[in-house]
Amino acid sequence: MSIPRLFIDQPLAEGHLVEAAPGQAHHIGTVLRRGPGDAVRLFNPRDGEWDATIEAIRKDRARFAIGAQARPPAAEPECRLLVAALKRDAMDWVVEKATELGATLIQPVLTRRTVADRANAARLSAIARGAAEQCERLSVPEVAEAVPLHRLLDGWDGAPLVVAMERSQARPLRELARPEGAPLALLVGPEGGFAEAELDDLRRRPFVVPAALGPRILRAETAAVAGLAALQALMGDWA
The missing domain is CATH 2.40.240.20 (Hypothetical PUA domain-like; domain 1)
Structure with missing residues (x-):
């Protein structure tokens, strides 16, 4: 037992x-x-x-x-997952798996095509805590309140932000480089993808790094977990 x-x-x-x-x-x-x-x-x-x-x-x-x-305590590399707010079951699953994958921040984002208009941060934090207890982490990721995409980008601290952009001329993740000491940070959009105005805004931001997650269109929750796993394997604490 x-x-x-x-x-x-x-x-x-x-x-x-x-x-x-x-x-x-x-x-x-x-x-x-x-x-x-x-x-x-x-x-x-x-x-x-x-x-x-x-x-x-x-x-x-x-x-x-x-x-x-x-x-003993041990430092964990900073790893941020920003994901368009999803319906309850999908969001619960993303929080659980992102915790297992080492995310230190899970930030729900509101976009024009987001399928949920909010995310219950207290309930999601409890899910993250349970996942941390099961996977032998020493920390529990912060689960933030959902914020509009433009507000998040306006307040971003300048760290490279990898943005999953399907059907775009983006480089695959394996070709990306991580600056020394920079946190891992991934943004995944909603099921319907980012609106054109949102894509234009993202491309104008100097810290945004467009990236492709393979040849297939992924569900938002799949993209969040697959992208986070790929980043951890290529340049995170799996590498």
């Missing part, structure tokens, strides 16, 4: 007692059927991962006793 991992956004150190975050007691006690004395592992990016045991648990609360450190 595997040991459950829990993200705890509190200082972690040997001998400390920490309280579970909202919802964790229910998951550990009711869903996983663990009780006092059972082992868990607690983690966050500041303190690393720690062995712990359940010191007390009831329906809505749990307390953990921290033992020895299992893994």
Whole structure:
């Protein structure tokens, strides 16, 4: 039986007692059927991962006793996924898979052809936290509130932004270069593609790097996961 991992956004150190975050007691006690004395592992990016045991648990609360450190903190390369807001099931899936692939920021974007007019950042953050607990990451990606594309571009910090542009004269990802120290950043548009005015705006931005994701037209959620995986394999922490 595997040991459950829990993200705890509190200082972690040997001998400390920490309280579970909202919802964790229910998951550990009711869903996983663990009780006092059972082992868990607690983690966050500041303190690393720690062995712990359940010191007390009831329906809505749990307390953990921290033992020895299992893994020290380690820096993660910055990796941003910007994706047009999708319908609920597709957006949930993208957040889960992007977390597994190492995204440090998931930013829903509103475009002219976006199929959803918002994204529930709190619910998506919970999905990201669960995915991080399962995939043995030490951090949970930030899931931001959805913002209009033009506002995002106007406030961009100048880092190279790879934009998936289907049916365009864009270079394949394998031909792109990543400047030393620059974060990975990928923008994927909606199911219907970017509007022409949006494409014109993107091409005018000096930080935008148009890229092709192969010879086939991909669904937006497929493009987000495939593009992120390709970037990680070619120039990220898979390379």
